[in-house]
Amino acid sequence: MMNIATYPKGSRVVLQGNEAIARGALEAGVQFCAGYPGTPSTEIIGTLAAVAKDADIHVEWSINEKVATEVAGAAAFAGLRSLAAMKNAGLYVAVDYLLHLNLSTLGDRRGGLVIVVCDDPQAHSSGDETDTRWIAKMADVPLLEPSNIQEAKDMVIWAFELSEKLGCYSFVRSYTRLSHSRSSIILGNIPKRKRKAMFDTSKCYSPYIATPKHAALHEQLTKVQEIFESSPFNSYTGPEQPELLIICSGNGESCSVDAIDILNLTELVGVLKLGTLWPFPKELVKKHLTRAGKILVVEEVDPFVEIHVKEAAADLSAVGKPPEIYGKGSGHMDSYGEVTPDAVIEALSRIFKLEYQARDSNYEQKAQDAKGLVIGRGAIWCAGCPHRASFFALSDAIKRDRRQGMVIGDIGCYVLDVFPYGTHRTNVLHCMGSGAGQACGFGELGRFGFEQPVIGICGDATFFHASVPALMNAVHNKANMTLLILDNSTTAMTGFQPHPGTEHTATRDAATVIDTEALCRTLGCRVEVRDPFDIKETSATLRELMRDENGVKVLILRRKCELVRMRQEQTYPYKIWVDHEKCKGDKCGYCYKVFQCPGISWDKESDKAQLQAAVCVGCGVCADICPTRAIIKEDIG
Amino acid sequence: MTTSRDALNLIICGVGGQGNILLSDLIGSTLAKKGYHVTVAETFGVAQRGGAVFSSVRISQNRACGPLIPEGKAHLVLGLEPLETLRTLQKYGNPETVCVTNTYPLLPIGVLAGKEEYPDRDELKKTIKALSKAAWFIDATSIALELGVRIAANIVMLGALISSGELPLTKKDIEDEMRDTFPPQRIELNIKALDLGASALRSHN
Known part of the structure; x- marks a missing residue:
């Protein structure tokens, strides 16, 4: 069967965002990959690990994100294209290294080093929804943010080229809706050429002396900005002179496109999508700011693009009337959570003073009436955990x-x-x-x-x-x-x-x-x-x-x-049943109220504990904790 | 077959561990092979642990859609669990929404622990009907338990969905995709599950 390392150039394949990032790395000729698992980033290294032998590359789960970044950094010094992948929380473990590696440069023999960070707006599976883009700004290194899965693959390749050209690592920022979506994309070529690892010991690379190196880094960043000003990853779609210009990045693009379509605003609203977010392509943005009197900024999570758009607009204020800028600052978009088509619909409706209703009032009423039935479904440990x-x-x-x-x-x-x-x-x-x-x-x-x-x-x-x-x-x-x-x-x-x-x-x-x-x-x-x-x-x-x-x-x-265990053994240890004579039902309820295993519940009719046949895995612990010994576990022979 | 609605928005909803994501992947890759633009988004969070799982599949002949379906814009809901079907209709349904749902309830932990009550089955069914243009109810988990493989309930539901004719896919398309991507020893069982789902929908009244 074909895999991510063997699909030929030109094939059209359905890939998950993280798989596309992995394929992009392979098409860039990556030889060394490391990471630490964390949702939504895990499948990047998982995918590469599964094809490491086919692709003849090194892939490892490192002990943590700092070590993952350091081992990938070492491989880059030795001339190999290297990748480190992690979630946003992991980046903060690696930041000490990354905020010094930027100053040292990757050396003269360098291979490109790309750090892929997957943010989790809405914290679907995280303890925070922090925004990686600030770290790129703090580190003075380039950051790219794809808007779709094709771009995810293509941007990773470009991020390697940028890194090699500039002598510094670059960031690719993904996010849940990109990493965990699938779409068909067109693949490119995976090069056969392999580099030999070697370090020139006549050289020394360190952040010392920091201030002149910081100044040199800023100079490099100016060069990157020049490249970004004309990058095809920044693009405008819409009328020549729209009434309102949406400036967006990442997930904001498709949400904006849906919102404009649903509200029939194609003639009035244009979309400037930015993919190169740091250094900010200020001159390009200034040019587009003159298109419209109203600007709406759509991005996840913090107002990163927004503050830089405002900075660009301030430059323009000397030459004419500055546009009105809507977004998180104006309260039209939230500065927390995920961007959705509905959030953009709401912002546009407010600005254009439109009455929007997703469905007719009769249906809406029925849906609201049903709300009482829709109880929550909390997450809890699996049966047998x-x-x-x-x-x-x-x-x-x-x-x-x-x-x-x-x-x-x-x-x-x-x-x-x-x-x-x-x-x-x-x-x-x-x-x-x-x-x-x-x-x-x-x-x-x-x-x-x-x-x-x-x-x-x-x-x-x-x-x-x-x-x-x-x-x-x-x-x-x-x-x-x-x-x-x-x-x-x-x-x-x-x-x-x-x-x-x-x-x-x-x-x-x-x-x-x-x-x-x-x-x-x-x-x-x-x-x-x-x-x-x-x-x-x-x-x-x-x-x-x-x-x-x-x-x-x-x-x-x-x-x-x-x-x-279930994957390996494919069988349950015990058959579990409830002895109705001994079970005291809801007077006790120890198994379902206190132990709270989803494999057991209360049957109202009989007032007895009841096994959930579709959930119980026969671990037998409920039988051990039952105060009346009413739950019986029998060995399965 | 063509889709009369472009894009067609399908939502697959259920509970962690029901094989929701396998279905959206399978439907997505089968449609893509037939030349459709497909965008699948998976929302699972910590859902392996009994939480709600939600996949959206957006199908178009003309464009690659974004991953998120706007509220009230689902054309088709495949519910692997009835409470989850209602949760989805409540937010994404509209008078034209068609749904195929498993009737076998998986009780949320709050219900199991006796802190909350699962909605009355008849009322649940009635409300799902009231929020759909057409609704099919399939006891897929019981069918799968009879087959001896409870995890196959998702494939039973897929069989029912295909048989409803609401997706631009045939049973053969899915079978071919299964043969390409499933481990050989599982193919026969899954085809049987597809058939059982299809006949359950046909005998539905």
């Missing part, structure tokens, strides 16, 4: 311990604990590795009278990503804390990527496995390992560790992610 058992045991242990033990969460499927239907056992939660880091801090407050037990959480991938330095810090500074490592043997949240504790690399080669348990012991931690499905034993161990005040304790709760 080890985390449900872990949090159940954790709650039990803290309750029995009676000292208001606190829990510091982290990023992984266990974030669901703070979602509306979680157990809310987690007290504080922020970013990758901050479970261990903040637990360390709380664990150092003893001399200020802090007496509560402190439990930090991380997953097996999170442990490696950013928890290890925090754990070392805790050991070194004698923090009193327990680190709970919820080890489901994979990076589950993003689709089962390997990490330094798993047996395979991204390209399915045998890996050197780092033993979490041995590492923690070497650091001087007391380490215990339990099966979270053994709730009694897990709770008892936790209570004992909370009482042990001698430094840092680690409890590894090890059990495979149920989705992975």
